[in-house]
Amino acid sequence: MTLPLEHAALLVIDMQRDFCAPGGYAAHAGLDIERLRAPIEPIRQLLVAARRCGLLVVHTREGHRADLSDLPETKRRRTEACGAPIGTPGPMGRLMVRGEYGNDLIDELQPEPGEPVIDKPGYSAFAHTDLELLLRNRGIRHLILTGVTTEVCVSSTLRHAVDLGFACLTVADACGSAYPTLHAAALSMIGVEGGLFGEVITSNALIALLEMPA
DSSP, X not given: OOOOGGGEEEEEEOOBHHHHSTTSHHHHTTOOHHHHHTTHHHHHHHHHHHHHTTOEEEEEEEOBOTTOTTOOHHHHHHHHHTTOOTTOEEBTEETTBTTSGGGSBXXXXXXXXXXXXXXXXXXXXXXTSSHHHHHHHTTOXXXXXXXXXXXXXXXXXXXXXXXXXXXXXXXXXXXXOSOHHHHHHHHHHHTHHHHTTOEEEOHHHHHHHHTSOO
């Protein structure tokens, strides 16, 4: 496998306190925070390797405007039903609202200066954002996907990216889910039909690839 670094980007999807810290949205919804935190160390190591070789790193955050004007009614009802209504107060501020402490990225994976952060109101990082424009302007054709959750925002972003013509690598242990069976299923779907949604790789294998001599 080869990876043209000048045309590749690492996406770190939604590694936010709302999903990966006690008291956030995921905790209120009853999700297993420890499972959602499992990708932190693999992603941290990937960030070190990616930054060392000059790979573009892009972070995303799922959240909504303070007035919730970008929150679809269906999503509002769903989060109410699971016990974590978007916009309600929590120990780290209003759940899933932009600008709140809980909506920001976790301390372990903070972006470095110059690394873009994409705020998105939905599951795909391409929906209602300027991510595609940013990537096209940088000449990016290959995406490396990490983050949470494997079966929702990572999968939604992956499928959208493939439809837009990007070649994609999903890093298995650098993605996380509260549901192990769904994590495994989402990863297994990627390689069907000769790689319908790209390829799956481990963080160690990807780091070795990034560190290969040019």
